[in-house]
Amino acid sequence: MATVIPLKPAQGPTASAVRLTDIAIEFRIKGRPPxxxxxxxxxxxxxxxxxxxxxxxxxxxxxxxxxxxGLLKPAAGKVEVYGQALAGLNAEAGYLFQQDAVMPWKTALDNVAIALEIKGVGREDALGAARDWLGRVGLGRFLDRYPHQLSGGQRKRVGLAQVLIRQPKILLMDEPFGPLDAQTRQIMGSLLLDLWAGDRKAVLFVTHDLEEAIALSDRVLIMSAGPEARIIGDHRIDLARPRDAADIRTHPRFHDIHKAIWGQLRAEVIKTYGEEA
Structure with missing residues (x-):
């Protein structure tokens, strides 16, 4: 059995693409306290x-x-992007949601090209860039396919190309591979790492899957159960890069890290189940 090596808390980076300082978020509910x-x-x-x-x-x-x-305004605290206070939408960020953002009446090529066209890029230039990005995500032979003709994993690749074609400095990902089966998730994870290695964008990646978080990231942050949730853990992932999102899971150190983080996360998950009982 592998020896469990306790993880040291990660030190906060000095040069930040994103910095949240004492952020508090409330939702107003009519007739009830926030x-x-x-x-x-x-x-x-x-x-x-x-x-x-x-x-x-x-x-x-x-x-x-x-x-x-920049989709919601905190009740307190400060959001900074590259040292500047955020006011309105974050223009430096690309956001990949859990649900597909592809338009069913457009081909894969048009779905990706429109991300540039709405910014004023000419039609031919946008189509050329879209062909390039669809090739990068492995869909070079599927340019003329409509979303209903693509698998779930292929639609996710279209969505990834839609975001990356705009060349954002920051990539925000909210359970982007959640609806996919386990094997396709690992393939998409490896594709994401390959693309990310090219220009090393700042990435903030939300997931329920601890194995996925460890396989992909440099750090894993743990949030407590809500309400009044907060970050209670910050762990450095000391696995060498480049990584394969599937192969890295067989590494002995991966299991040590998983055990150490799960020891903290498990208690918060149990709290949630207790509230639902």
């Missing part, structure tokens, strides 16, 4: 760093991501 979803909490993601957030269902992982995207 629901305090996230208690004051802080995090930082360095430029080029891949950070995953895990935690029990309903703990506010997606809520934090939406604050970074």
């Amino acid at each position: 629901y305090k979803a996230v208690a004051p909490t802080s995090l930082a993601v360095a430029d080029g760093e891949f950070v995953a957030i895990v935690g029990p269902t309903g703990c506010g992982k997606s809520t934090l991501l939406n604050a970074v995207a």
